[in-house]
Amino acid sequence: MRERLLGLLEDSDDRFVSGELLSRQLGVSRTAVWKQIRKLEDEGYTIEASRKLGYRLRGRPDQLTLPGLLTKLRTETFGKRIKLLDAVDSTQNVAQQLAEEGAPEGTLVIAEQQLHGRGRMGRSWISPKGKGVWMSFILRPSIPLPFTPQLTLLAAVALCRSLRRLTGLDIGIKWPNDLLVGGKKISGILLESSAEEERLKYVIAGVGISLNLDASDYSPDMLAKAVSLKLAAGRPFDRSETIAEFLHEFEELYRLYGQAGFDPIRTLWEALSVSIGKPCVLTTPQGLVIEGSPVGLAETGALLVKREGGKVVPVFSADMGMTQERDQPADRVQ
Numbered sequence: 096m097r098e099r100l101l102g103l104l105e106d107s108d109d110r111f112v113s114g115e116l117l118s119r120q121l122g123v124s125r126t127a128v129w130k131q132i133r134k135l136e137d138e139g140y141t142i143e144a145s146r147k148l149g150y151r152l153r154g155r156p157d158q159l160t161l162p163g164l165l166t167k168l169r170t171e172t173f174g175k176r177i178k179l180l181d182a183v184d185s186t187q188n189v190a191q192q193l194a195e196e197g198a199p200e201g202t203l204v205i206a207e208q209q210l211h212g213r214g215r216m217g218r219s220w221i222s223p224k225g226k227g228v229w230m231s232f233i234l235r236p237s238i239p240l241p242f243t244p245q246l247t248l249l250a251a252v253a254l255c256r257s258l259r260r261l262t263g264l265d266i267g268i269k270w271p272n273d274l275l276v277g278g279k280k281i282s283g284i285l286l287e288s289s290a291e292e293e294r295l296k297y298v299i300a301g302v303g304i305s306l307n308l309d310a311s312d313y314s315p316d317m318l319a320k321a322v323s324l325k326l327a328a329g330r331p332f333d334r335s336e337t338i339a340e341f342l343h344e345f346e347e348l349y350r351l352y353g354q355a356g357f358d359p360i361r362t363l364w365e366a367l368s369v370s371i372g373k374p375c376v377l378t379t380p381q382g383l384v385i386e387g388s389p390v391g392l393a394e395t396g397a398l399l400v401k402r403e404g405g406k407v408v409p410v411f412s413a414d415m416g417m418t419q420e421r422d423q424p425a426d427r428v429q
């Protein structure tokens with residue numbers, strides 16, 4: 096009954112279908128039709144009801160499907176194997192399990208919802224159902240272990256460039272890989288690597304994009320620091336298209352990185368950075384506090400910070416607080 100009712104509504108495009116016609120075609124009472132309409136609304140369909148005219152389909156739930164994704168993907172490696180899940184604790188865990196089982200580079204795990212999404216520095220990551228992109232993919236790069244942070248920066252550049260193109264918003268990168276609009280965070284990247292005897296085995300790249308979250312999805316505290324692309328742009332975005340755009344950009348940059356090394360990625364990152372030249376306070380995982388102004392990236396991917404007195408020190412991992420947030424990149428790169 097559900098499928099046939101949906102079919103009838105879909106077939107009538109933008110026109111109303113009377114309750115009487117629906118009940119006749121489906122061979123059920125008008126009350127039964129109404130109950131089924133309510134169930135469809137609960138699933139996320141928007142159905143306009145008029146006493147005189149009947150029912151009209153106005154919107155479908157934003158459900159990720161494999162065929163829907165595959166028609167949008169333009170990549171060779173990334174997303175060639177996809178695991179699409181409903182609710183998971185964290186896509187990082189699923190991707191890690193697959194990597195341990197030998198899954199190839201590019202294997203992608205996407206979830207509609209994460210129950211325990213995790214962020215950098217042991218923080219949690221809110222991932223409400225159907226409202227964002229919550230995904231992790233496997234990398235198996237042949238690079239020395241100390242170069243792993245370069246991949247974080249590469250992922251940030253790919254995400255920034257693809258989201259700027261998709262949304263038209265002025266998005267900048269706060270070191271190392273937070274994307275900001277108007278000083279507020281719109282996405283996060285988490286890279287977790289596995290190594291054996293100083294050799295990199297694989298990296299799990301986790302990407303969270305707060306695409307279509309509403310203000311009610313955030314706590315008041317979070318709203319001061321974070322925003323969704325829908326809230327920032329005033330319109331929702333298609334999740335499959337967003338995933339496809341990002342993976343395409345990532346694959347291109349990853350290939351460039353394999354051929355030309357980190358230099359071109361560093362140039363792109365620096366141009367999109369909102370951190371360079373801004374006084375900041377960095378707190379390392381060991382609790383060391385460094386104050387200064389970032390001047391650029393080192394070859395390893397470390398942030399070069401100029402301290403008072405002029406000494407420049409490399410910082411590999413830290414939480415950055417900017418004395419003043421700036422959301423415009425130094426140069427515009429599209």
Ligand code: BTN
Nearest residue numbers: 185212213214215230283301303
């Ligand atoms: C951060 O900014 O702190 C990083 C957030 C990373 C969130 C993504 S969502 C998909 C993947 N699964 C997780 O549990 N985390 C990453």
